[in-house]
Amino acid sequence: MVTIDDVAKRAGLSKSTVSRVINDYPHVSIKKKEKVFEAMKELGYVPNSSARSLRNKKTQMIAVLVPRIMNPFFGQLAESMEIQAAKHGYQLLICQTMYSKETELKHLELLKMRQVDGMILTSIENEWDVVKEYLSYGPMILCNEFEEEATIPTVKFDxxxxxxxxxxxxxxxxxxxxxxxxxxxxxxxxxxxxxxxxxxxxxxxxxxxxxxxxxxxxxxxxxxxxxxxxxxxxxxxxxxxxxxxxxxxxxxxxxxxxxxxxxxxxxxxxxxxxxxxxxxxxxxxxxxxPIPFLAKRAVEVMVDRISHKGNDQEVYEYPLELIIRESTVSPIRAVE
The missing domain is CATH 3.40.50.2300 (Response regulator)
Known part of the structure; x- marks a missing residue:
C-alpha cells in the first residue's frame, strides 16, 4: 500500500509539507503543490480520509484553462473572468495548457484533488472521453471552445x-x-x-x-x-x-x-x-x-453549477458582429 511517506519521497518534500498540501493548508507554494500532485498521480495515492473531509469544503477558487495567455483573446478573457469571479467571491487560477494534452491532464488533477471548486475550459486538447472522467470530482463548463458530445454547459459565440x-x-x-x-x-x-x-x-x-x-x-x-x-x-x-x-x-x-x-x-x-x-x-x-460579455456569462454559469443549479447540458450561444475598417475597403473595388 502506498503511504504518505512514499509520496513525500517521490516528491522530494517533507511528510509535513505533503500533509499540508493534502489538507489544503494555506501558504504552500504552487510549485510544491504541483510536485505533490504529480507524485500522488504517479503512485496512484488517494488520501481517502482527507478527500472525505475536503469533499464539502469550498476553496472559493475556480480554475480557467487557456491554451496561451499571451494570445490577446485569451488574455482578455481571463482578465474579464477574474473581474466577474471577484464579484461572486471567487478567485481565479489561470492554467496554461500550451496546446499540450499532458499539461491539460495535469491541470485537471486540480479538480480531482479538490484544489478548486470548478473548472472553465476555454479549449480542449484531449478527447472528450478522457476529459469527462473528471466530472465526478467537480463541475466543469466550456467557454469559447465547444464539444458536440459534451455533457456540461457551454457558453460560446456563433x-x-x-x-x-x-x-x-x-x-x-x-x-x-x-x-x-x-x-x-x-x-x-x-x-x-x-x-x-x-x-x-x-x-x-x-x-x-x-x-x-x-x-x-x-x-x-x-x-x-x-x-x-x-x-x-x-x-x-x-x-x-x-x-x-x-x-x-x-x-x-x-x-x-x-x-x-x-x-x-x-x-x-x-x-x-x-x-x-x-x-x-x-x-x-x-x-x-464581445469578450467581457462571454466572460460574465461563463462565470455566472460556473457559479450556478458549483451551487448545483442549472442544466448540465445547456448551450448558450451568442451572435458576432462584423466591423468594417480600412484593411478590406478599397476605392478601386466594388463597395457594399
Whole structure:
C-alpha cells in the first residue's frame, strides 16, 4: 500500500509539507503543490480520509484553462473572468495548457484533488472521453471552445455566422481568390468558422483553392510567414480571412515590408476585434467577439453549477458582429 511517506519521497518534500498540501493548508507554494500532485498521480495515492473531509469544503477558487495567455483573446478573457469571479467571491487560477494534452491532464488533477471548486475550459486538447472522467470530482463548463458530445454547459459565440459574414464581406468587395488562415483544424471553433467561410463561397458559387489554405497560424510572426508564402505564389489570393487579429496584423506587416498595398493588392480581415486592429495602418476589419460579455456569462454559469443549479447540458450561444475598417475597403473595388 502506498503511504504518505512514499509520496513525500517521490516528491522530494517533507511528510509535513505533503500533509499540508493534502489538507489544503494555506501558504504552500504552487510549485510544491504541483510536485505533490504529480507524485500522488504517479503512485496512484488517494488520501481517502482527507478527500472525505475536503469533499464539502469550498476553496472559493475556480480554475480557467487557456491554451496561451499571451494570445490577446485569451488574455482578455481571463482578465474579464477574474473581474466577474471577484464579484461572486471567487478567485481565479489561470492554467496554461500550451496546446499540450499532458499539461491539460495535469491541470485537471486540480479538480480531482479538490484544489478548486470548478473548472472553465476555454479549449480542449484531449478527447472528450478522457476529459469527462473528471466530472465526478467537480463541475466543469466550456467557454469559447465547444464539444458536440459534451455533457456540461457551454457558453460560446456563433462561429459559423462569424466566418460567413467575414467571407461574404470580402466577396462583396469583389474578391474571388480568398485565402483561409486558422490556428488549427481540430478545434471546433475553427471548424465552425470554416463552415461559415464555405457557406459564403457556396452562396456566390465560388470554389476554394487548397493552395490558399494556411494552418497552425496563431501569432504576428505566423502572419508574416504566411504573407511571404503568398507573395511568392505565381497566382496569389487577393484577400485573406484570418482566425485572429494577431495573424492579420502579421500579414499586413509583411505586406508593408515588401511594398504590397493593403487593401488594394491584398485585403485582410481579422477575428476578435482586439486593440491591435485600431493601431495598425491600415486599421483592420474584423469580427468582434464581445469578450467581457462571454466572460460574465461563463462565470455566472460556473457559479450556478458549483451551487448545483442549472442544466448540465445547456448551450448558450451568442451572435458576432462584423466591423468594417480600412484593411478590406478599397476605392478601386466594388463597395457594399
Amino acid at each position: 462561429q459559423i455566422h462569424g466566418g460567413y459574414v467575414a467571407t461574404k464581406h470580402l466577396i462583396r468587395q469583389g474578391h474571388k481568390k480568398i485565402a483561409y488562415c486558422t490556428g488549427g483544424q481540430k478545434s471546433n471553433v475553427g471548424q465552425h468558422r470554416r463552415r461559415g467561410f464555405n457557406l459564403a463561397l457556396q452562396e456566390y458559387h465560388l470554389s476554394f483553392d487548397e493552395r490558399y489554405g494556411f494552418y497552425d497560424a496563431f501569432s504576428i510572426e505566423d502572419g508574416i510567414r504566411i504573407f511571404k508564402h503568398i507573395h511568392q505564389m505565381p497566382d496569389p489570393p487577393t484577400a485573406v480571412f484570418t482566425g485572429s487579429d494577431e495573424v492579420a496584423a502579421g500579414i499586413i506587416t509583411g505586406a508593408k515590408e515588401y511594398g504590397v498595398s493593403v487593401p488594394e493588392a491584398l485585403a485582410v480581415i481579422g477575428f476578435d476585434n482586439q486593440v491591435i486592429t485600431k493601431l495598425m495602418d491600415p486599421k483592420i476589419s474584423t469580427v468582434e467577439q
